[in-house]
Amino acid sequence: xxxxxxxxxxxxxxxxxxxxxxxxxxxxxxxxxxxxxxxxxxxxxxxxxxxxxxxxxxxxxxxxxxxxxxxxxxxxxxxxxxxxxxxxxxxxxxxxxxxxxxxxxxxxxxxxxxxxxxxxxxxxxxxxxxxxxxxxxxxxxxxxxxxxxxxxxxxxxxxxxxxxxxxxxxxxxxxxxxxxxxxxxxxxxxxxxxxxxxxxxxxxxxxxxxxxxxxxxxxxxxxxxxxxxxxxxxxxxxxxxxxxxxxxxxxxxxxxxxxxxxxxxxxxxxxxxxxxxxxxxxxxxxxxxxxxxxxxxxxxxxxxxxxxxxxxxxxxxxxxxxxxxxxxxxxxxxxxxxxxxx
Amino acid sequence: xxxxxxxxxxxxxxxxxxxxxxxxxxxxxxxxxxxxxxxxxxxxxxxxxxxxxxxxxxxxxxxxxxxxxxxxxxxxxxxxxxxxxxxxxxxxxxxxxxxxxxxxxxxxxxxxxxxxxxxxxxxxxxxxxxxxxxxxxxxxxxxxxxxxxxxxxxxxxxxxxxxxxxxxxxxxxxxxxxxxxxxxxxxxxxxxxxxxxxxxxxxxxxxxxxxxxxxxxxxxxxxxxxxxxxxxxxxxxxx
Numbered sequence: 001x002x003x004x005x006x007x008x009x010x011x012x013x014x015x016x017x018x019x020x021x022x023x024x025x026x027x028x029x030x031x032x033x034x035x036x037x038x039x040x041x042x043x044x045x046x047x048x049x050x051x052x053x054x055x056x057x058x059x060x061x062x063x064x065x066x067x068x069x070x071x072x073x074x075x076x077x078x079x080x081x082x083x084x085x086x087x088x089x090x091x092x093x094x095x096x097x098x099x100x101x102x103x104x105x106x107x108x109x110x111x112x113x114x115x116x117x118x119x120x121x122x123x124x125x126x127x128x129x130x131x132x133x134x135x136x137x138x139x140x141x142x143x144x145x146x147x148x149x150x151x152x153x154x155x156x157x158x159x160x161x162x163x164x165x166x167x168x169x170x171x172x173x174x175x176x177x178x179x180x181x182x183x184x185x186x187x188x189x190x191x192x193x194x195x196x197x198x199x200x201x202x203x204x205x206x207x208x209x210x211x212x213x214x215x216x217x218x219x220x221x222x223x224x225x226x227x228x229x230x231x232x233x234x235x236x237x238x239x240x241x242x243x244x245x246x247x248x249x250x251x252x253x254x255x256x257x258x259x260x261x262x263x264x265x266x267x268x269x270x271x272x273x274x275x276x277x278x279x280x281x282x283x284x285x286x287x288x289x290x291x292x293x294x295x296x297x298x299x300x301x302x303x304x305x306x307x308x309x310x311x312x313x314x315x316x317x318x319x320x321x322x323x324x325x326x327x328x329x330x331x332x333x334x335x336x337x338x339x340x341x342x
Numbered sequence: 343x344x345x346x347x348x349x350x351x352x353x354x355x356x357x358x359x360x361x362x363x364x365x366x367x368x369x370x371x372x373x374x375x376x377x378x379x380x381x382x383x384x385x386x387x388x389x390x391x392x393x394x395x396x397x398x399x400x401x402x403x404x405x406x407x408x409x410x411x412x413x414x415x416x417x418x419x420x421x422x423x424x425x426x427x428x429x430x431x432x433x434x435x436x437x438x439x440x441x442x443x444x445x446x447x448x449x450x451x452x453x454x455x456x457x458x459x460x461x462x463x464x465x466x467x468x469x470x471x472x473x474x475x476x477x478x479x480x481x482x483x484x485x486x487x488x489x490x491x492x493x494x495x496x497x498x499x500x501x502x503x504x505x506x507x508x509x510x511x512x513x514x515x516x517x518x519x520x521x522x523x524x525x526x527x528x529x530x531x532x533x534x535x536x537x538x539x540x541x542x543x544x545x546x547x548x549x550x551x552x553x554x555x556x557x558x559x560x561x562x563x564x565x566x567x568x569x570x571x572x573x574x575x576x577x578x579x580x581x
Binding site: 001002003190193194196197200201203204205206207208209210211212 | 396398399417418419422423427428429430434436437438439440443446447448450451452475476477493497
């Protein structure tokens with residue numbers, strides 16, 4: 001039996017525990033570490049948005065930087081050129097910018113390509129977006145846009161001051177936890193299940209009267225919007241939007257998070273993003289060796305633990321359970337009854 | 343006077359997988375409400391013919407008309423929404439969602455105003471009632487096949503194409519499936535084209551039989567005519 005309510009409660013608890021852990025950071029760490037933790041929180045949802053497309057819809061994207069960068073630049077432009085626009089509208093515009101890029105690209109690419117060809121097209125299109133940014137004076141060319149202020153959200157009755165790094169950090173972790181849970185709810189909604197059905201068997205799902213491309217495009221736009229939202233949230237935190245955030249290396253990040261954590265698990269990219277952030281932090285002083293260390297570690301994890309860390313944990317748990325059952329048949333019988341009862 | 347227009351009309355149908363010419367000059371009709379068995383050995387072209395009717399897989403040349411409309415250029419999902427629904431072989435249902443959700447997915451095939459109510463569907467397949475919340479991977483092969491057929495019916499099709507619905511099932515499950523199909527025919531205005539190798543099952547549920555061999559139709563008639571020529575069975579169905 002599948003008990004979706006119990007699953008929701010479990011995942012809500014996971015999100016809550018994660019939020020609590022991140023909330024402690026400002027009390028136990030310096031501002032530099034808090035800054036990194038804020039970026040990790042953003043990366044978690046960035047990774048989840050990519051995995052929504054990969055494990056959800058079965059579409060491989062090598063170009064998620066175009067959404068992330070698109071959202072970041074949209075937010076930066078709104079913040080610097082249209083300061084009268086409320087911050088929340090700026091975030092919505094950032095997400096909409098990513099959604100629009102995904103829609104335009106998806107309409108072209110999903111008609112013409114699938115599999116690895118689709119992935120290569122996303123990479124090419126992402127590079128196009130990156131080059132456009134570096135050549136556009138309005139977007140600051142190679143210098144990017146700097147001096148983005150953190151906002152004060154005016155809610156009429158009261159206002160929320162996010163101008164300090166710490167207050168904005170709390171804003172980030174709360175918003176990211178909410179978006180992560182919204183993503184979980186979407187994946188477990190009828191629409192989310194339909195998209196997963198397409199990944200499992202595209203032709204068979206078409207036999208059910210489903211317009212496969214329309215639903216793949218829906219997943220692509222949703223994934224792009226969320227990635228762009230992450231970029232839009234990040235910009236006031238870092239106070240700069242530079243072309244590097246739309247560079248192809250940014251596109252590799254959610255892929256690495258997902259492979260590290262485990263693509264088959266909803267929270268896989270979250271585990272990967274936290275681990276990646278930790279490794280990155282631990283190797284930051286190794287001049288010139290940081291990337292090599294990160295690369296070797298990633299290679300080792302991907303080659304030795306194909307299901308990611310969560311996959312490894314699951315296998316270990318199964319093995320431990322089997323061993324426990326083998327050593328105590330009476331206990332095994334009891335456990336079986338309990339499971340059946342649930 | 344009742345209309346004699348067939349619901350499905352196939353003329354000069356040829357289907358190819360790469361350079362292999364699988365279906366050759368097939369012509370067949372299925373009337374509204376009729377149940378036709380498509381019999382043939384493994385590799386005779388039954389599944390390819392079924393998929394060709396939906397333009398799903400092989401390269402297809404020829405005319406497929408459904409309810410008088412030429413289906414050329416119409417994609418799979420739109421053919422399905424017109425009421426031409428295929429339940430393909432090997433019954434793959436979605437393993438990580440419940441039986442109820444698997445069946446609900448079939449609702450996408452429904453035409454406006456022709457949705458079948460869930461209660462009605464579960465009345466047709468009472469065996470599924472206690473399994474509604476069970477995950478797809480927790481079902482037996484027979485249960486999975488019944489879910490696949492129920493899902494096909496969810497969109498209230500006008501012609502249901504069943505590709506080997508009892509392949510690999512235990513005799514008692516085959517009997518259940520035959521009973522289900524008989525009940526469906528009694529309660530729904532539905533035509534069926536069933537690709538099968540199980541002769542006794544096909545005989546129990548269908549009105550007419552078509553034999554296919556090496557991609558060609560070699561016999562099209564009623565069961566009396568089929569029985570009158572024992573060589574048909576010997577030549578085209580014996581292993």
